[in-house]
Amino acid sequence: MQRRAFLAATAGALAAPALRPAPAEAQSASRAETLLLVQEYGPNSMDMQGIGASQPVNGVALNCYDRLLSYKKVPLPDGGGHSFTLHALEPELAESWQEASDGMSVTFKLREAKFHSGRPVRAQDVKWSLDRAVSIGGFATTQMAAGSMEKPEQFVALDDRTFRIDFIRKDKLLMPNLGVTIPYVIDSETAKANSGGDPWAKEWLKNNVAGSGAFKVESWKPGVETIYARNDDWWNASKPKLRRIITRDIPSPSTRRALLERGDADVSALLPPKDFADLAAAGKVKVVGVPVPNGIWYCAMNSATGPFTDVRLRQAVAWAMPYEKIMQAALYGRGVIMSGAEGGPTTAWPQPFPYNTNIEKARALVQQAAPGGITTSVLFDAGQATVAEPIALLVKEALAPLGITVELNKVPGSNFRGELAKKNSPMVINRFAGWLDWPDYYFFWNFHGSNSIFNVASYQNPEMDRLIDTARFTSDAAAYEAAVKGFIGMAQREAPVVPLAQPLHDMAMQKNIGGYQFWPCREPDFRAFTKG
Amino acid sequence: MLRTVLSRLGTALPSLAGVVVITFLLTRVLPGDPALYFAGPVASPEAIAAIRAQLGLDQPLWTQFAGYVAALFRGDLGTSLTTGRPVVEDIAARLPASAELTLLGLFIAVGIAVPLGILAALRQGSWIDHLCRLVTTAGVSLPVFFTGLLAVYVFYYLLGWSPAPLGRLDSFLSEPPARTGFLLIDSLLAGDTEVFRAALGQILLPALTLGIFALAPLARMTRAAMLAALSAEFIRTARANGLGGRTIVFAYAFRNAMLPVLTTLGMVFSFLLGANVLVEKVFAWPGIGSYAVEALIASDFAPVQGFVLTMAILYILLNLAIDLLYGLIDPRMRKVA
Numbered sequence: 074m075q076r077r078a079f080l081a082a083t084a085g086a087l088a089a090p091a092l093r094p095a096p097a098e099a100q101s102a103s104r105a106e107t108l109l110l111v112q113e114y115g116p117n118s119m120d121m122q123g124i125g126a127s128q129p130v131n132g133v134a135l136n137c138y139d140r141l142l143s144y145k146k147v148p149l150p151d152g153g154g155h156s157f158t159l160h161a162l163e164p165e166l167a168e169s170w171q172e173a174s175d176g177m178s179v180t181f182k183l184r185e186a187k188f189h190s191g192r193p194v195r196a197q198d199v200k201w202s203l204d205r206a207v208s209i210g211g212f213a214t215t216q217m218a219a220g221s222m223e224k225p226e227q228f229v230a231l232d233d234r235t236f237r238i239d240f241i242r243k244d245k246l247l248m249p250n251l252g253v254t255i256p257y258v259i260d261s262e263t264a265k266a267n268s269g270g271d272p273w274a275k276e277w278l279k280n281n282v283a284g285s286g287a288f289k290v291e292s293w294k295p296g297v298e299t300i301y302a303r304n305d306d307w308w309n310a311s312k313p314k315l316r317r318i319i320t321r322d323i324p325s326p327s328t329r330r331a332l333l334e335r336g337d338a339d340v341s342a343l344l345p346p347k348d349f350a351d352l353a354a355a356g357k358v359k360v361v362g363v364p365v366p367n368g369i370w371y372c373a374m375n376s377a378t379g380p381f382t383d384v385r386l387r388q389a390v391a392w393a394m395p396y397e398k399i400m401q402a403a404l405y406g407r408g409v410i411m412s413g414a415e416g417g418p419t420t421a422w423p424q425p426f427p428y429n430t431n432i433e434k435a436r437a438l439v440q441q442a443a444p445g446g447i448t449t450s451v452l453f454d455a456g457q458a459t460v461a462e463p464i465a466l467l468v469k470e471a472l473a474p475l476g477i478t479v480e481l482n483k484v485p486g487s488n489f490r491g492e493l494a495k496k497n498s499p500m501v502i503n504r505f506a507g508w509l510d511w512p513d514y515y516f517f518w519n520f521h522g523s524n525s526i527f528n529v530a531s532y533q534n535p536e537m538d539r540l541i542d543t544a545r546f547t548s549d550a551a552a553y554e555a556a557v558k559g560f561i562g563m564a565q566r567e568a569p570v571v572p573l574a575q576p577l578h579d580m581a582m583q584k585n586i587g588g589y590q591f592w593p594c595r596e597p598d599f600r601a602f603t604k605g
Numbered sequence: 606m607l608r609t610v611l612s613r614l615g616t617a618l619p620s621l622a623g624v625v626v627i628t629f630l631l632t633r634v635l636p637g638d639p640a641l642y643f644a645g646p647v648a649s650p651e652a653i654a655a656i657r658a659q660l661g662l663d664q665p666l667w668t669q670f671a672g673y674v675a676a677l678f679r680g681d682l683g684t685s686l687t688t689g690r691p692v693v694e695d696i697a698a699r700l701p702a703s704a705e706l707t708l709l710g711l712f713i714a715v716g717i718a719v720p721l722g723i724l725a726a727l728r729q730g731s732w733i734d735h736l737c738r739l740v741t742t743a744g745v746s747l748p749v750f751f752t753g754l755l756a757v758y759v760f761y762y763l764l765g766w767s768p769a770p771l772g773r774l775d776s777f778l779s780e781p782p783a784r785t786g787f788l789l790i791d792s793l794l795a796g797d798t799e800v801f802r803a804a805l806g807q808i809l810l811p812a813l814t815l816g817i818f819a820l821a822p823l824a825r826m827t828r829a830a831m832l833a834a835l836s837a838e839f840i841r842t843a844r845a846n847g848l849g850g851r852t853i854v855f856a857y858a859f860r861n862a863m864l865p866v867l868t869t870l871g872m873v874f875s876f877l878l879g880a881n882v883l884v885e886k887v888f889a890w891p892g893i894g895s896y897a898v899e900a901l902i903a904s905d906f907a908p909v910q911g912f913v914l915t916m917a918i919l920y921i922l923l924n925l926a927i928d929l930l931y932g933l934i935d936p937r938m939r940k941v942a
């Protein structure tokens with residue numbers, strides 16, 4: 074123990090040579106101001122806008138860069154921290170903003186802030202960053218387009234501190250889409266100076282952070298660890314409480330759990346649901362679970378080809394689905410069940426469908442549609458097998474008595490997306506979570522006739538498309554409500570997709586860790602953590 | 606001697622060329638499309654096509670191959686998409702970690718297996734022979750991830766004797782300047798005993814886990830080879846001439862028994878270097894095996910090719926080293942070579 078204290082003191086002294094407090098103070102300060110987070114894998118780049126950026130890169134974007142605006146924090150019911158609402162925006166780099174009277178543009182006033190390089194944040198930097206996001210291709214460009222930001226001409230730097238976005242159409246998702254981890258503001262001069270001729274400095278920004286955010290990356294060893302250090306010149310007066318964040322990549326979930334239970338790690342992300350359930354039950358550490366907004370585990374049935382083109386068979390599966398067993402044996406209770414709704418659709422999403430486990434109804438429907446029974450297969454991602462495999466087994470077991478024989482088709486991540494793109498799998502077990510928490514956003518990706526890769530059921534219905542498009546672009550509240558209830562009701566009747574459960578996003582942490590903040594990107598916010 | 610080395614290296618060149626061609630073709634034939642994987646969740650077909658073009662995957666196969674070989678001659682193995690860094694750097698950073706762990710594991714295995722095998726052969730049917738049988742059976746039948754997790758559970762979680770399985774070094778310590786890439790050696794060169802002790806603490810448990818696994822073939826081979834040597838006629842002659850037991854066992858029997866043991870040792874070493882993925886996962890060891898497996902899952906071609914090529918080169922060097930050692934042990938081999 075003494076060795077540890079000595080090491081901590083040494084590390085603290087090295088980390089903050091300028092401050093040099095008395096040795097005893099340094100000891101307690103460095104341990105108390107450092108957070109050790111263990112995760113399955115770390116970032117593969119420092120540039121979330123770049124092609125091929127992995128999920129943890131969102132964390133770099135969130136903590137090391139700032140955006141124009143952010144979302145209002147909403148306390149979690151059990152006091153474990155905060156979630157957010159996309160319906161109330163908060164200033165971040167933009168001090169204030171004003172929509173034009175014709176409703177076709179918005180003008181932002183930027184606050185006085187400095188990049189890590191010491192250069193001031195200017196409207197030209199914002200323009201360059203947003204230009205980059207809509208031009209660079211891949212995920213960043215697609216995400217920008219989801220808020221009707223498609224062309225660099227839409228972004229105008231009026232002077233150093235004033236910035237305007239022109240709308241190509243009225244889209245309620247434009248403003249909220251400015252708070253996700255794509256349109257962050259990059260130090261454009263520094264990036265261009267190091268770009269080596271590439272107009273978007275892709276290679277340099279992949280390896281370097283040029284932001285104004287609350288944290289800097291102190292060291293990055295891909296596959297091993299990433300260390301973040303607090304930016305003491307951050308514009309926000311309420312500075313992060315923690316001076317240093319160490320994130321270590323620990324692939325084995327058992328090891329992550331052991332580290333947490335022994336008290337060597339402060340926070341652990343992404344454990345299998347069973348581990349979270351055990352940890353929550355044991356009570357030694359704190360487990361914070363947030364129902365993933367706009368996210369569900371579902372079973373999709375191909376309504377364009379194969380046996381499930383017959384709606385009666387899809388409904389039969391919806392009636393046969395063992396919802397309760399799936400919740401207990403696959404998710405270990407770490408979710409919200411999606412069955413047994415009564416009283417018609419509401420405007421909430423996700424919401425339960427009006428099916429529950431009723432074998433008699435299921436059998437009657439199968440008798441009508443396919444009295445001889447069918448043989449089919451269910452596809453799922455090996456990378457999600459911890460949850461998807463038990464679900465698939467339970468589905469197979471539940472459908473067998475109906476004469477529906479199901480074979481399991483488990484494929485690794487790189488093939489899974491290819492299989493989805495082929496659009497010929499009869500059944501798929503998968504999860505989807507949209508960043509922008511609107512039912513029409515979810516339905517556009519999952520049920521619209523434009524048939525994106527996420528319309529796993531390949532569901533095509535002009536009436537469904539009309540309702541979704543109405544909801545996306547109407548500004549009339551009543552029309553919106555009617556359209557949303559309309560498409561949700563249609564999905565419930567037609568059952569191309571059977572929602573199984575809304576998963577919880579779980580984080581486990583020591584009891585002295587507070588301030589957990591959940592954002593759409595699901596990566597932890599280091600700015601909010603406290604340790605005491 | 607030098608001529609032997611050179612001629613052996615010359616004959617290895619065709620194998621290397623074969624490895625280059627086969628890994629290139631195999632990675633292309635495997636199902637899975639890296640462009641789809643890296644295009645991100647909501648990519649349009651145009652975005653996927655753009656990424657495919659950026660990765661050069663829209664080129665005909667022979668153009669891709671020519672580009673790959675040309676880069677290879679410049680010492681460029683390409684860039685990993687999963688870590689975002691050049692494969693050469695990744696391998697250079699990870700190979701020493703794997704090599705250090707494997708060598709220590711093998712060292713432990715040899716330290717236990719050879720004496721155990723010799724004693725078991727000398728006292729056939731005694732308790733030590735039974736112990737040898739028990740240990741070897743357990744070693745082969747317990748999967749490494751199980752022994753690894755069990756070790757973590759007992760020595761870290763329950764007893765608290767071992768430091769947290771966080772990889773090569775505690776987060777609060779800084780690595781010594783890299784000279785060999787082996788933390789144990791680098792820290793001693795830098796005169797930093799604190800880091801040395803910390804690194805030793807971290808490596809002990811995974812090395813032990815590997816050691817238990819590697820022990821079985823070595824102990825069995827030692828025992829069998831010793832039995833064969835002890836029953837040979839020259840041993841009977843030596844006994845008849847009244848030589849001491851110690852001289853007979855070590856100078857005559859063991860030296861002859863060492864050849865098959867050495868062969869097994871080479872096999873086990875090269876196997877362990879790339880195949881200890883599970884130990885690397887359990888102990889968060891930043892080694893080369895887990896690197897290759899993760900790249901394979903993501904259809905990330907460059908690291909897979911780089912890994913196979915590195916392994917092939919290591920294998921060739923290792924076989925060469927073992928052949929040269931044969932010569933030292935067995936004078937007859939020198940004549941043949």
